[in-house]
Amino acid sequence: MGLTVDHLQVCYRTLRGDVKAVDDVTFSIEDREIMGLAGESGCGKSTLGNSLVRMDVRMRQLGGHVELDGKELPISDSRAMRDFRFKEISIVPQYAMSALNPTRRVGRMVAELLKARGFDYKSALPELERRVKLVGLDADILKRYPIELSGGMKQRVVMVISTLLNPSLLIADEITSALDVSTQRAVGEMLLEFRDRNFVKTTMVITHDLSILAQVADTILVMYAGKLAEKAKADVVINNPLHPYTQLLISSLPDVGIRHDEHTLVGIPGRPPPLLNPPVGCRFRDRCPFAFDRCTDEPPFVEVKPGHSVACWLHADGALPSGGV
Amino acid sequence: MLVLDNVTKAFKTGTFGGGTLPAVRGASFEIRPGEVTSLIGESGSGKSTLGKMILRLTPVTSGTITFEGTDIATLKGKPLREYYRHVQGVFQDPFSSYNPVYRADRVFATIRHSYYPGVSADAWHERVDKTLESVGLNPVDVRDKFTHQLSGGQLQRILIARALLLDIKLLIADEIISMIDASTRVDVLNLLANLKTRGLGVLFVTHDLSLGNYISERTIILRRGAVVEMGATPKVFDNPQHEYTRMLLTSVPQLHKKWEAESGAEMEAMGATSPGQDRGRPGRYSKSSLHPLAGMRDRKGRRAQAALHEQDLAEGLLRTDTYLRTHEEVLPLVEIEEDHFVATSTGAR
Amino acid sequence: MTVLKTDEAAEKAGAPDAAVSAGSGKPRRFEFLYFALRNKKLLLGLSVVVLFVLFAVFGPLFVQHPMLNYYIPFRPPSSSFWFGTNYFGQDVFSEFVSGLRESLLVGLLGGCGATVIGMTLGFVSGYKGGLIDEALNVLCNIFLTMPVLVLLILVAGFLHHTSGLIEGILIACTTWTWSMRAIRAQTFSLVSRDFVGLARLSGEKSRQIIMREIAPNMSSYLLLVFILSFGGAILTAASLDYLGLGPTNGMSLGIMMQQASDWNSLQLHLWWWFVPPGAAITCIVGGLYLANVGLDEVFNPKLREL
Numbered sequence: 005m006g007l008t009v010d011h012l013q014v015c016y017r018t019l020r021g022d023v024k025a026v027d028d029v030t031f032s033i034e035d036r037e038i039m040g041l042a043g044e045s046g047c048g049k050s051t052l053g054n055s056l057v058r059m060d061v062r063m064r065q066l067g068g069h070v071e072l073d074g075k076e077l078p079i080s081d082s083r084a085m086r087d088f089r090f091k092e093i094s095i096v097p098q099y100a101m102s103a104l105n106p107t108r109r110v111g112r113m114v115a116e117l118l119k120a121r122g123f124d125y126k127s128a129l130p131e132l133e134r135r136v137k138l139v140g141l142d143a144d145i146l147k148r149y150p151i152e153l154s155g156g157m158k159q160r161v162v163m164v165i166s167t168l169l170n171p172s173l174l175i176a177d178e179i180t181s182a183l184d185v186s187t188q189r190a191v192g193e194m195l196l197e198f199r200d201r202n203f204v205k206t207t208m209v210i211t212h213d214l215s216i217l218a219q220v221a222d223t224i225l226v227m228y229a230g231k232l233a234e235k236a237k238a239d240v241v242i243n244n245p246l247h248p249y250t251q252l253l254i255s256s257l258p259d260v261g262i263r264h265d266e267h268t269l270v271g272i273p274g275r276p277p278p279l280l281n282p283p284v285g286c287r288f289r290d291r292c293p294f295a296f297d298r299c300t301d302e303p304p305f306v307e308v309k310p311g312h313s314v315a316c317w318l319h320a321d322g323a324l325p326s327g328g329v
Numbered sequence: 330m331l332v333l334d335n336v337t338k339a340f341k342t343g344t345f346g347g348g349t350l351p352a353v354r355g356a357s358f359e360i361r362p363g364e365v366t367s368l369i370g371e372s373g374s375g376k377s378t379l380g381k382m383i384l385r386l387t388p389v390t391s392g393t394i395t396f397e398g399t400d401i402a403t404l405k406g407k408p409l410r411e412y413y414r415h416v417q418g419v420f421q422d423p424f425s426s427y428n429p430v431y432r433a434d435r436v437f438a439t440i441r442h443s444y445y446p447g448v449s450a451d452a453w454h455e456r457v458d459k460t461l462e463s464v465g466l467n468p469v470d471v472r473d474k475f476t477h478q479l480s481g482g483q484l485q486r487i488l489i490a491r492a493l494l495l496d497i498k499l500l501i502a503d504e505i506i507s508m509i510d511a512s513t514r515v516d517v518l519n520l521l522a523n524l525k526t527r528g529l530g531v532l533f534v535t536h537d538l539s540l541g542n543y544i545s546e547r548t549i550i551l552r553r554g555a556v557v558e559m560g561a562t563p564k565v566f567d568n569p570q571h572e573y574t575r576m577l578l579t580s581v582p583q584l585h586k587k588w589e590a591e592s593g594a595e596m597e598a599m600g601a602t603s604p605g606q607d608r609g610r611p612g613r614y615s616k617s618s619l620h621p622l623a624g625m626r627d628r629k630g631r632r633a634q635a636a637l638h639e640q641d642l643a644e645g646l647l648r649t650d651t652y653l654r655t656h657e658e659v660l661p662l663v664e665i666e667e668d669h670f671v672a673t674s675t676g677a678r
Numbered sequence: 679m680t681v682l683k684t685d686e687a688a689e690k691a692g693a694p695d696a697a698v699s700a701g702s703g704k705p706r707r708f709e710f711l712y713f714a715l716r717n718k719k720l721l722l723g724l725s726v727v728v729l730f731v732l733f734a735v736f737g738p739l740f741v742q743h744p745m746l747n748y749y750i751p752f753r754p755p756s757s758s759f760w761f762g763t764n765y766f767g768q769d770v771f772s773e774f775v776s777g778l779r780e781s782l783l784v785g786l787l788g789g790c791g792a793t794v795i796g797m798t799l800g801f802v803s804g805y806k807g808g809l810i811d812e813a814l815n816v817l818c819n820i821f822l823t824m825p826v827l828v829l830l831i832l833v834a835g836f837l838h839h840t841s842g843l844i845e846g847i848l849i850a851c852t853t854w855t856w857s858m859r860a861i862r863a864q865t866f867s868l869v870s871r872d873f874v875g876l877a878r879l880s881g882e883k884s885r886q887i888i889m890r891e892i893a894p895n896m897s898s899y900l901l902l903v904f905i906l907s908f909g910g911a912i913l914t915a916a917s918l919d920y921l922g923l924g925p926t927n928g929m930s931l932g933i934m935m936q937q938a939s940d941w942n943s944l945q946l947h948l949w950w951w952f953v954p955p956g957a958a959i960t961c962i963v964g965g966l967y968l969a970n971v972g973l974d975e976v977f978n979p980k981l982r983e984l
Contacts, residue, residue, distance in 0.1 A: 019712060044510040155372070184371035184536060189580040189588060212511055215582040242584055249512075256515045258543035259584050260566070264522045269543075271516035275480045386875050410881040418879055420872040428873045430894040436876070443881035488876075 008032040012068035014055045025051035027230040033206040040221030048230040057095045094166035098178035104150035111146030156187030174204040229287040236312040331360040336392035354554040367533040367541035370551035417492035421504035423484035427476040482513040503534040560669035570671040720972025726965030737775035745772040762950035765941040780930040788911030791850025796857030804865025834923035898977040909966035931955040
């Protein structure tokens with residue numbers, strides 16, 4: 005059960021051609037798992053998240069399929085997806101705060117949303133109030149207008165609303181990026197709480213911030229230039245990453261306590277390749293200090309240790325016979 | 330070099346400017362040459378407003394900012410232009426810092442036009458190339474490019490190069506790496522830290538404590554527009570004295586250490602944008618501020634808030650926050666050890 | 679909103695756009711042309727307007743019967759009198775040609791004037807802010823709430839001799855409010871962008887910042903504002919003329935309508951007298967509106983369809 009994404013390819017159609025933002029992506033999320041999807045801007049992580057919920061008019065699915073709880077998700081059919089959105093899959097976007105209609109009280113907006121999906125607000129109200137209290141807000145908040153709430157409060161309200169129908173999959177897209185550290189922590193802990201209380205079955209946390217994932221995620225999937233780079237348990241990715249990109253990325257992050265005079269960190273030179281005409285072979289090749297001849301071929305994304313998959317020729321030879329993720 | 334003395338900033342709100350929203354309250358500190366000073370605060374703490382006041386982009390309500398002995402509020406016309414020769418800024422959003430109509434290297438042309446009209450084109454070209462190289466850019470990569478062809482990191486480096494073309498003594502860096510890709514972020518940070526070897530003073534404005542700790546010699550912690558703790562960075566970080574500083578430090582998500590037991594909601598309640606803690610006592614606020622659109626109906630109010638912070642406060646001005654800003658006493662800073670000051674009501678601990 | 683949406687969308691779309699554009703150095707103008715040539719609303723609207731403009735420019739070449747000559751009245755359209763003759767025996771075609779010219783000129787004058795006044799006040803108000811903004815805003819609100827048509831009627835009635843020029847100026851002076859509001863709002867949101875702050879740090883003066891930094895970013899928006907003002911001015915002029923407050927000497931589409939209605943053309947079944955001016959006004963204003971909607975789609979990536 006859970007979510008299974010199999011060889012998914014999604015592109016953006018532009019005037020200059022198709023940009024493959026998600027290129028042959030295969031992974032799965034178990035029930036009760038919080039998976040972190042990490043990567044730099046433009047690596048395709050948000051496109052992946054959005055494609056599971058709502059395809060933009062410019063987006064096209066080129067191949068692969070997605071299953072949720074054993075059912076095929078018709079992701080390229082926006083109308084058929086209507087039956088899944090909100091009930092089975094919910095997405096909380098980065099600026100969820102501005103998704104709230106400023107002229108409606110929060111409660112009324114929820115009522116309209118439920119009505120549109122054929123649910124009754126009155127019968128859902130006790131549960132809604134219970135959950136609002138659970139995240140540390142007053143039930144009174146339902147009678148307020150969005151502008152009366154702070155960014156962190158709004159973010160939490162949106163999360164409560166989007167998980168009200170206990171969806172199977174919650175996609176949280178950069179929900180902590182715009183928040184202060186103290187609020188970040190509250191929202192991060194909320195994700196854990198929702199999982200523990202079975203409000204959501206599987207959670208996908210999309211972020212560029214690995215340290216947030218170190219706090220909340222069970223597994224971390226790292227994407228680079230539209231491709232999967234590495235997937236493993238969170239502490240393994242943070243402490244023993246195998247892909248050179250993950251290694252260099254983590255070593256470039258200034259954790260609290262590191263000082264420039266004592267220990268100067270270095271970034272990764274260069275920038276990710278353009279996705280319009282990506283280079284053949286490993287896409288990290290140009291920036292990789294370990295690149296060798298074989299990197300001109302594309303490395304397969306294979307499991308090299310139990311539960312640890314990586315797309316790198318340095319480790320491909322140790323691939324476990326089963327393969328897959 | 331640059332001294333702030335009891336600087337306050339109150340934005341006017343309400344149709345006829347009846348209400349005020351204190352954004353900065355009695356900030357006094359000094360920025361020294363050859364040092365990186367980080368100004369750390371959450372959204373709405375007034376950190377960006379302070380940066381803007383130093384850059385004379387927004388006027389000071391009371392108090393003085395003096396640069397090398399001159400009150401900068403008095404500068405106008407030519408002297409102001411000379412001030413900008415020595416004090417420059419780089420802002421948060423690299424894409425918003427460039428006019429999308431023009432190519433990125435136009436920022437150099439405007440500097441030449443205003444400050445070095447006498448320099449010949451060839452000499453100027455050479456100078457720009459040299460400066461670009463000094464910030465780690467290959468001039469060929471960035472010349473004649475539009476902003477969307479360059480990365481965030483490249484754009485911020487170009488802006489640093491732009492500042493270095495002048496006889497700059499102080500650089501205000503307002504959240505300059507928050508919109509750059511993680512893999513190249515630290516390089517821009519290192520570049521900033523290396524500026525001090527040229528004798529420059531840098532004011533590094535950030536919400537991220539780990540970044541402040543990484544590059545700065547001195548740290549200033551702001552909360553609701555007031556300085557609550559400041560001093561030498563190792564002292565503030567290794568021995569935080571103010572509860573707010575401690576709270577910030579425990580909430581920072583770290584790579585190798587999980588959050589400690591206290592819940593995030595409690596942490597947040599202590600934070601700058603504290604929700605709910607004063608609810609149930611609505612009588613404390615004036616009736617008008619309870620209106621759902623209080624302070625938001627007019628543009629002035631919106632501008633005030635937008636200036637306070639682009640994201641959070643622009644969307645919902647918290648009554649509790651306004652109340653605390655207006656009524657909370659600004660506590661004096663007490664030196665508890667050498668170069669370590671804490672706001673406290675009882676004097677030394 | 680158009681301008682900002684364009685830029686923001688380009689930034690927010692981030693991933694694909696940045697990846698795409700990194701490769702080639704073509705500016706966005708090329709894209710506008712691509713979408714412009716594929717936008718049916720814009721093409722249809724624009725071709726209608728252009729057709730009428732061409733007609734106004736070259737129409738006099740085809741006029742066979744001078745406007746002030748009198749022939750047999752009530753003549754239906756024929757090969758010698760293309761639009762027939764009116765109650766007095768004047769050639770409707772020649773009236774139509776000079777009426778169209780006059781109406782377009784007054785519309786152009788009123789539209790340009792309103793846009794220029796709106797731009798100036800909008801830029802100053804949005805950029806300067808503070809007291810200046812407040813004062814200009816009060817002025818704008820006064821004009822906005824004043825019943826403009828009534829005011830125009832009063833003024834036009836007061837001036838015994840009006841010409842197209844005066845009419846155009848009058849329209850410009852009373853209809854700039856909407857464009858000022860729109861431009862002020864746009865300026866206001868552009869001023870908060872960092873590049874304006876950076877321009878100040880480079881020692882640029884206010885006027886330079888408005889002209890070099892802000893205005894070029896709004897060029898597409900200014901075009902839309904102008905098109906709407908142009909259409910609005912043609913309509914306002916037609917209303918004034920129809921009320922008999924138009925140019926005292928000369929002809930316009932509105933005056934034609936007024937005369938046709940005064941001399942019972944409807945009851946006399948002289949349809950060829952009132953249909954051409956009425957249809958022309960409707961087509962021009964409708965075409966301008968359609969072109970405006972189309973242009974909005976071209977400039978605004980969110981409305982584009984691939």
